[in-house]
Amino acid sequence: xxxxxxxxxxxxxxxxxxxxxxxxxxxxxxxxxxxxxxxxxxxxxxxxxxxxxxxxxxxxxxxxxxxxxxxxxxxxxxxxxxxxxxxxxxxxxxxxxxxxxxxxxxxxxxxxxxxxxxxxxxxxxxxxxxxxxxxxxxxxxxxxxxxxxxxxxxxxxxxxxxxxxxxxxxxxxxxxxxxxxxxxx
Amino acid sequence: xxxxxxxxxxxxxxxxxxxxxxxxxxxxxxxxxxxxxxxxxxxxxxxxxxxxxxxxxxxxxxxxxxxxxxxxxxxxxxxxxxxxxxxxxxxxxxxxxxxxxxxxxxxxxxxxxxxxxxxxxxxxxxxxxxxxxxxxxxxxxxxxxxxxxxxxxxxxxxxxxxxxxxxxxxxxxxxxxxxxxxxxxxxxxxxxxx
Numbered sequence: 001x002x003x004x005x006x007x008x009x010x011x012x013x014x015x016x017x018x019x020x021x022x023x024x025x026x027x028x029x030x031x032x033x034x035x036x037x038x039x040x041x042x043x044x045x046x047x048x049x050x051x052x053x054x055x056x057x058x059x060x061x062x063x064x065x066x067x068x069x070x071x072x073x074x075x076x077x078x079x080x081x082x083x084x085x086x087x088x089x090x091x092x093x094x095x096x097x098x099x100x101x102x103x104x105x106x107x108x109x110x111x112x113x114x115x116x117x118x119x120x121x122x123x124x125x126x127x128x129x130x131x132x133x134x135x136x137x138x139x140x141x142x143x144x145x146x147x148x149x150x151x152x153x154x155x156x157x158x159x160x161x162x163x164x165x166x167x168x169x170x171x172x173x174x175x176x177x178x179x180x181x182x183x184x185x
Numbered sequence: 186x187x188x189x190x191x192x193x194x195x196x197x198x199x200x201x202x203x204x205x206x207x208x209x210x211x212x213x214x215x216x217x218x219x220x221x222x223x224x225x226x227x228x229x230x231x232x233x234x235x236x237x238x239x240x241x242x243x244x245x246x247x248x249x250x251x252x253x254x255x256x257x258x259x260x261x262x263x264x265x266x267x268x269x270x271x272x273x274x275x276x277x278x279x280x281x282x283x284x285x286x287x288x289x290x291x292x293x294x295x296x297x298x299x300x301x302x303x304x305x306x307x308x309x310x311x312x313x314x315x316x317x318x319x320x321x322x323x324x325x326x327x328x329x330x331x332x333x334x335x336x337x338x339x340x341x342x343x344x345x346x347x348x349x350x351x352x353x354x355x356x357x358x359x360x361x362x363x364x365x366x367x368x369x370x371x372x373x374x375x376x377x378x379x
Contacts, residue, residue, distance in 0.1 A: 059362065061354060066323035067366035069352070077219075077356055081313025082254040082303070083212055084355030084363065086221045092352060099367075103348045109291070110205045110228075110347045110371070127350065128208065131218055134350070145353045147218035 032062040037070055038163050043095040044138045044172070047072040048158035053151055055089050068185075069094040069143075074155075089155055092143040095185060096174065099141045101125055101134065102181030119156050121170035123179055126152075135159075136174040139183065203228075203289035207259035208351035210282060210299045214257045214264035222256055223299035223316070224351045224365035226330040227281065230292040231375040235268040235285035238296045241374060242271045242281065246336040250274055253314075258284035258297060268296070276305040279329050280314070292371075300329030304359075312358035319363065326365040334370045343373040 037045055037060050050057050055075035063069050069092045077085035101123065104114045114125030117133075124135035130149030133156055135142045142159060146152035160167040177183045205228075209221040229238040243249045250272040257264050265284060272280040281300040288294050302325040303314040317325030338344050346368045354364040 061362055063319045063324075063364070063366075065319055065321060065366075066327050066368075067319070067352060067364070071354055071362075071364075073354065073362070079312075079315075079356045079358045081358055083222050083256075084316060084357045086218070086353055086355055088219075090354055092354075099350070103350070110203065110349075110369075112205070112208075112349060128206075132350070132353070143350075143352065 032060065034060050036060075036062070037072075040070060040162070043093070043140045045070055045093050045162040046137065046140065046142050046159045046171070047091055047093075047162050048074065048089075048155050049160065049166075052158045053089065053154045058087070067094075068098050086145070086147070088147050089151060090145040091155060091159070092145070094141045094143065095183075096136060096139050096141045096178035097181075097183035097185040099134075099143070100181050100183075101136060101141075101179050119153070119171075120159070120167075122173060135171065136179050137171040138173075139175050139178060141178075142171075202287070203230075203292050203295050204259075204261045204287055205349070208349050209353070210256040210258055210267075211264065212256060214266070216257060216259050216264040221353070221355070223282075223301060223355065224326055224353070225258075225297045225299055225349075226326055226351075226365050226369050227298040227300045227333055228292075228369060228371045229283075229296045229298070229374050230289075230294075230371055231373040232294050233292075233296045233372070233374045234294045235283050235296040237374050238283050238285075238298070239269040239271055241337070241340075241379065242283075242333070244379075245340045245342075246271075246273070246279070246333060248273045248279055248281070250278070253280055253282070256282050256299070258286070260284070260286050278303060278305075278314075279332055281329060281333070299326075300333050301325045301363075302328040302332070306359045310359075315357035315359040315361065316355070316363040318357070318361035323366055324363045326363060327368075330365075330368075330370050333372065337372045343375075345371045347371060 059073040061071035072091045075088040133144045212220040248271040267282045270282040281298045283298045350367045352367045354362040
């Protein structure tokens with residue numbers, strides 16, 4: 001079940017001025033929020049902190065059904081009747097056993113064609129003309145969606161393990177079997 | 186529509202290929218990253234013209250309602266209006282928009298679509314149709330795709346799935362988010378079936 005998120009952080013709830021970027025986090029709708037992401041242990045999570053590229057963290061989402069990921073949404077958009085909208089930046093973190101670069105090795109001619117790259121020392125690939133970047137780190141696959149290749153790369157530069165204060169130079173290398181789809185869930 | 190369908194079905198596909206690089210619908214042309222609306226999650230192949238797709242959606246799924254907002258599709262880098270839409274009703278419903286795409290040497294005539302299940306949201310703030318956020322059966326996008334896959338398979342059509350990874354989340358008018366699980370179903374409309 002996808003669990004939409006997050007927290008209206010205490011500062012806002014208590015009327016303390018709303019100075020924190022986390023004030024914009026949407027109220028938890030299905031019981032999964034930032035605190036749940038911090039306590040999450042099923043696979044390593046990565047986000048870009050409270051703000052990246054001028055965009056505040058606005059929602060934390062969880063899918064655990066036909067898909068399995070935790071998502072960090074940055075910025076906002078205006079949806080309408082019969083017309084959803086894409087947030088300007090989203091970082092989804094999937095278990096590498098379920099989503100990995102091996103999926104694109106398929107002989108299926110209709111599979112997306114990856115544009116291989118290395119970002120912060122880990123293997124990855126761009127898709128959708130650079131609007132989507134998939135990176136493999138540790139036991140996770142980090143999927144960055146943005147409205148420009150430049151924004152996607154800036155977000156990748158800010159990736160850090162959730163709860164840690166600042167990004168290091170390199171992301172943790174993928175564990176054996178992560179890239180070639182050999183991990184079992 | 187009948188004439189257009191007939192013209193398309195009588196013409197032989199040109200030597201070309203199906204463009205699977207565009208994986209979302211858009212609210213308008215010019216298509217931009219900001220006006221993406223829905224993930225594309227259904228491809229009709231093997232004489233999958235848009236007219237045959239619309240007719241068979243009606244026949245197999247019973248989605249005969251034609252109401253809904255217009256969206257656009259991208260094919261080989263160019264943006265085009267959709268060709269048709271079908272829904273199971275006007276309120277809470279299954280819904281799909283369809284656009285005939287470039288023919289393919291292997292797949293034949295093709296059409297793509299954005300199947301989904303959406304609620305008519307009236308409370309707490311009336312906002313209209315919103316694709317279901319993710320639940321036990323997957324998101325509204327996954328539910329719409331799965332429903333069409335079941336209905337066409339039950340009618341004898343061959344179906345298969347391909348991983349596209351187009352899982353970008355979309356905020357809906359009720360404030361929830363919905364995303365595809367990344368799998369697209371290919372449904373053959375070969376004339377051997379009908």
